[in-house]
Amino acid sequence: PHYHKDSEYGWSGYRIVLDVAIPEGYLRCYHGTTITAVESIIRDGLVIPGTLTSNGVVINPPPGHIGREVTFYGITDFSRAIFVTPSFGYAGHYVYAQFFLWNKRRYKPILECFVSQAKKGFEMFKNTTPSYHQSSTDPENLEWRVTDPLQIQITAVLLVEVKL
Numbered sequence: 001p002h003y004h005k006d007s008e009y010g011w012s013g014y015r016i017v018l019d020v021a022i023p024e025g026y027l028r029c030y031h032g033t034t035i036t037a038v039e040s041i042i043r044d045g046l047v048i049p050g051t052l053t054s055n056g057v058v059i060n061p062p063p064g065h066i067g068r069e070v071t072f073y074g075i076t077d078f079s080r081a082i083f084v085t086p087s088f089g090y091a092g093h094y095v096y097a098q099f100f101l102w103n104k105r106r107y108k109p110i111l112e113c114f115v116s117q118a119k120k121g122f123e124m125f126k127n128t129t130p131s132y133h134q135s136s137t138d139p140e141n142l143e144w145r146v147t148d149p150l151q152i153q154i155t156a157v158l159l160v161e162v163k164l
Helices: 035-044
Strands: 003-005 012-017 027-032 082-084 100-102 105-115 122-125 143-146 152-162
Touching: 012 105, 027 082, 035 105, 035 152
Parallel strands: none
Antiparallel strands: 003 012, 012 152, 027 105, 082 143, 100 105, 105 152, 122 143
């Protein structure tokens, strides 16, 4: 991959583009993650918590996130879904995209995705992360809850440089 400077969001780092087609009518979104999860996500896709991945790991929400079997916004087991966001900044928040060191620089992994909102199993919610301060350019509904993994197409892995 080549070093990339993004003019839309003002980030620098590496953009690894996956060879996939973007379905008509899908919306761009992002998913912050850890570098250790990237390989599994590329292999198995984003999966619903409780799923056993091909490397033998059962995916569940990380500590500090809304746990399994918790009712939130009136939805039983709210976290049994994949969460993406239209906000690059929200996906890059430290509770989602955790930094790692590579070549003496710090990066955080963010997946660029596209999602269908036209199908059942897509809902929008407000920010559930109290430590995130919503910017004036963020939409009101920062969290998109998706219960069908086939509605999400990952198009790129972004390794965003974190300046010290």
